[in-house]
Amino acid sequence: MISKDTFAAVQSLYDDVEDGYNQRIRRHVQQQMLAHLDDITRELEAIHTACGAKTVRLHDYIQVIEETCTAIHQLAERLNENFMLFVMGSGKNGKSTLINALLGQQAAAEDFLPKTWKIDVFHDADLDASCTLTFKDGSCRSMTAGEAQAYIEGEEQKRKDSERAIRQELREFKKKKVPLEVLEEKQRELRKYGLYQSQVIEASWPVGHSDILSHYRLVDTPGLRQELDDMIVASAEEYFSKADGVIWILPGDKIASAGDHTELRRLCEKYEKHPDNIIAVVNRMDIVRQNGQDPDDVLAEARRFYGDLFTEIVPISAREARQAEDMLHQDGISKTERQEAEALLERSNLPALLQLLNRTLFADALDIQIRSKLRGCRDLLDHIRQEAGQASLLLAEVSGQREAKIAAWNKDSSEILDRLKQDLETFQDQEAKRIHREAGRVEDELWDMETDYRNEYILEQIICPESLERRLHELVEAHSRQLMDLYRRHLQKAPFKEFPSLKEDEMTVCLNQQGVIGRANLSDDLSGQGSAQLALGGALAIGAAALLGPVGLIFAGLAATDIGKSVAKFLSRTFGSSMADKIQRRFEDQMADVRKKLEREYQDYIEKSGGSIDSLRESTYAELYGPSDQTQTVMEHLQKLDGLGRLQVIPLRVQDIIFSH
Template sequence: MYDSRYEEYKKMMNIINELNDIIILAKESINNNRETKSSKLLDYIQNKLNESGESISQLKEPFLLFVMGSGNYGKSTLINALLKRNIVISTDIPNTWKLDLFVKKNNEKIEIIYSNNKKITKSLINGNKLLKNEEDKFKNSKIKVSQNVAKFKRENKLSINELKKYKQQQENENLYKSEIVKVRYNLKDGNMLDDFIIVDTPGLNQILLKDTLERMKEYYTKADGVLWLVDACNIVSKESNKLIDEMNKIDNLHNNKKNIIAVVNKMDIISKADAANIAKVKGKANEIYIDKFDDVVYISAKEAVDGILNNDCDLIQKSNIDSLYKSIDVNFTKISKIKQIDSKYKNIFIMRDNIIKEVYDYKRELYKDISNYNEIEFESKKKSKEIYIQVLNYIEDIKSNNTYNDTDLNDLKTDIEKLQIKCNLDLEKLYEVLYEKANINKSIDIEKLNTNVYFARSKNLILEYNKSYTLDKNNIKKANQLENILNKLNPKNPKKQYIGEILTKGNVYKRINNLKNEISEILEDRISFIDFNINKIKDEAFKEKYLEYSKIKKHIQYLNEIENILNNLR
């Protein structure tokens, strides 16, 4: 179904790396120091890719094989048998206070971690000496507690509850509690370390572990495989059965059943006592455990280690340790490989769906803003042209329907002021619409433009004439005669010399035509200024929200490439 874990790792990382390369190019194209919607999207995608990359990298790491069970059942000896090395020193005192990890590394050493996160590194020999010293402190403190309890019992007549209470008090006061919480053995070789990190958990029934059940759950949920150690001399254990039931509850809660092998140890002791006991032990173990574990294997870890160290093939075969190796390969290595690779691909598909959704939502809003961006120029030209035509038509109507008094332009000025008011309202309305569309980044406050025009200030609406003249038909004739005389008196000066302008119908038309040209220029300038301002606003707002508009085509191309890669994942 799958290639090796490493080959599947390379396939997955090729996808992640390809996507990351596109993200890097996309980020470079933005070249924006500010946080924008575009940069947030690219950061989101990159974070998801990094998370997936970290998860996928676990395919290069060994599985976690947890050795669990009640204390003093031979866990240290079993681990030595799994490693095919005598690394862990077996003592009479169970491992009650620390987590031991056995990891393959080129440089052999022991890393010791304390509860305050202090870490020291020792050689294998010196590290084991330090650990033995901790075990001896515990052993001696336990002896002291037992002696104090025995003495107190001899000297006092106590009930069972009183004696338990006194014992608890002595343990709290005198029992040694090591500050070491974890020990990491870095080993060059070990039979199973290519595929597994072997974890030796504290004994689950030890008196120091008041939170036994919670710690068991923590170890159990992290494990890729569990070896549940059972003492052949104590098959029926109320505490073990209780813990197994708790594991089943965890399986049901997380819908993720762990692969567990029951390892019935110390079969050498059973066989020495009575060969017939072997069948009884196996029968009882099968009755209790066959439905609770993936396999039940019967071994002698002690015989296995002795056989390995002495190169005694017969003793190794007698120990039945090879059956455990095979069971681990079938029930853990192969199954865990498939489950792990399945899990990583599932995570990639989840990542794919999340990224595609984010890109889709982003592009939907982006395309809407691009559409508005492009519509602004069209709408500006259309509405500006309408305003321009209305203004010119208005002036033409004034010209066509001239009822102004020949002696006064006040009525004309009043009409132009009305035109000015209407034009300013239209320009303001146009600007507000364009501004709203252009300023897509609503959080940015961009100063608005003054769109007003001032037609009524035109010089063509101001009439200069001599107030002493009554401009009737007779005086118009006289004024023209006077103007001719003055011109003749000063023929070298082409500039008109006159006392005042005498309005005629033609003069009014002339003024209106000049006014029309002036208003046209004023309006064109204002509309051009509005267009310039709106274009500046839309460019700044688009850049603040996304990126420079000139780079949007390449940006979308990068997003499409990301989508295509993710959509092709099957």
């Protein structure tokens, strides 16, 4: 027969071996969970290096990935801590009351509007122990319970104030009668830049003298499917990835209309079957009885709605459990009162829930905890892959948009330059034909005129420099308007905007406030001469009369005498060009110089416009997505992140433990 001492020694050895095995299992799983984080961090650093400064849109994805990496670290570290039992469900279903019932004391705040930005963790510790606030970046702060409560209340007030301000701004914005897509974009913009987002993600509270906390840490979550102006704030998946086990609380007084069904279905579709670490609790059975309903009928209805999602569904009255516990904790309670309190506690069905927890989750706690942690880690790594994939798709899309903007400008500016050149050529041809026609009509008279008079006549009666210059001026003014219309149109399309449907004065954070658009970028007159004077100042500065004056000098040597005039007329008509041809050619030669100067000014204007448009396009692109010349590099790093997000756990073998040091 084995002695007590021997039995105790064997039992102690067994416990030591079991503890050692459990510790090795935890370390092994932790190593597996953290295996890819260094590689992910390197890719993130490479993206930061490629982008330089913070990028508004790309940073949205990078920030989520960085926060997810932090969450994976926390998840791995918590394998060394007690089983995390989350209480989840839609808002105002009695989660806090149930937690207090499980704790056997008032710890979670009841009858408060559900918080939308943190979880509350209740752990076993002396009541005078410090509270711990955990932030999104993984940092923690310890403080007294009073200090922590005051800090959280301040954060909650900031959020409420921001929600109030958002609703007010949306009401004012709706008065503009904007299209629905503009209103929706304004909501998203206010959600991002107007809603106060606390950096606190978790508050850990010490709770003493609670039996359940020797095995679990209880977690109170925000109400699910909460909305701010039709925008979802919290969903089940966000919290499920952190939980080892879950008590899902359903409202017994309105089972059929419970919004939990959508969230639960989404979870089941994601995991292909119902998760093995969730227990359903139908709360408010006291209200069910008060309303004259049969509790068995309500439980049957709950099983009809949720039976394929939960193996166990437990009816409970958290309120009655709390009342019974308060009565039992009173000093000087009589035997009758104790019996009534015990009967009320039994009717609340809280003991049945505790027995179920011990029979299911606690009985196989380590195995469930490891599976839950690995599942949570896979979820978080999938989230990294999704964010990286979405960021890569976004970059591909906006890079294509950028190329399209460049191509559109090149096409439109080339086409308008060709069209304006054709206009100038047509103008020259029309004026040359007019001059030829007018000169031909009086050619005989021209040969008979004295040189000085003939030149003056050609200039004033045939060329008509004032009307010619006026028509050319009108043409160039029309060209100037076309060029500026082209510039304005492309300048308006040039910037990349986070919220494209919103105008600059409708945005909470506009491009001007970001320093992206300056006054120089928005100048209409890039030539510095004003719209009416574009190109005219340089092209016609010498005047049409001076340009065409030398026409008569061609014939000066042949027009000295009457005989000379006759000979010149004869030679011209017999062997050479007519007077009209010569005048036309001289005009065309002079106008060719004018056209070249105008075309050069048009080209200069387009180049300056293109430079301004390029500057605006590239600066706004870089502000949102990083420098355009680094887009391909960033996409390559994002694609590597996609490949790193697959968790494969290598089982720990017995020999690994035996032969390890």
